[in-house]
Amino acid sequence: MPIHLILGGARSGKSHHAEKLAKASGLPVSVIVTAEGLDEEMRLRIERHRLDRPTDWRTVECPLHLADALRAESTPGRCVIVDCLTLWLANLLGDADRQPHPSSIGALTALQRERAALMAALPQLPGEIILVANEVGLGLVPETPLGRLFRDEAGRLNQTLAALSDKVSFVAAGLSLSLK
Numbered sequence: 001m002p003i004h005l006i007l008g009g010a011r012s013g014k015s016h017h018a019e020k021l022a023k024a025s026g027l028p029v030s031v032i033v034t035a036e037g038l039d040e041e042m043r044l045r046i047e048r049h050r051l052d053r054p055t056d057w058r059t060v061e062c063p064l065h066l067a068d069a070l071r072a073e074s075t076p077g078r079c080v081i082v083d084c085l086t087l088w089l090a091n092l093l094g095d096a097d098r099q100p101h102p103s104s105i106g107a108l109t110a111l112q113r114e115r116a117a118l119m120a121a122l123p124q125l126p127g128e129i130i131l132v133a134n135e136v137g138l139g140l141v142p143e144t145p146l147g148r149l150f151r152d153e154a155g156r157l158n159q160t161l162a163a164l165s166d167k168v169s170f171v172a173a174g175l176s177l178s179l180k
Helices: 014-025 040-052 066-073 085-092 105-124 145-164
Strands: 003-008 029-033 058-061 079-083 128-134 167-172 175-178
Touching: 003 014, 003 145, 014 029, 014 040, 014 079, 014 128, 014 167, 029 066, 058 066, 066 079, 066 105, 085 105, 085 128, 085 145, 105 145, 128 145
Parallel strands: 003 128, 003 167, 029 058, 029 079, 079 128
Antiparallel strands: 167 175
């Protein structure tokens, strides 16, 4: 069960790189998407991604319970793309901005539970797994507590996944650099 983590900035070519790897595997492909079309702009982005994928690829929408979706889709002889972990993290932190202190225990409960489930599931999954995530720690320090919490949790998630992955790539300007 090889796991390949693909990191990069916004519009860097991460998804395209993941799709190229999945095609090259020669295996049937499932794409687990974490984005939700909550506004028109996001619905258009989701539609563009969907149109870019081959029609025989299975698409599974999963904004929150990623470990469950991975267990359902991962089978021997199948390649599964998760696109993207950063949106999944944002979904899990969605209620944090309504908390008095975003980094409070209550705000992090869902994140901690779902992250633990993901980390427990990944090493057990059959097939090939390609994970896509944004590297958000290369820019400015966010102004808000929620922004800083998101940046910090994204960095922690990426570090944990990189340690667990067999391969890690960084994509910038459509070019992939092998990190591991």
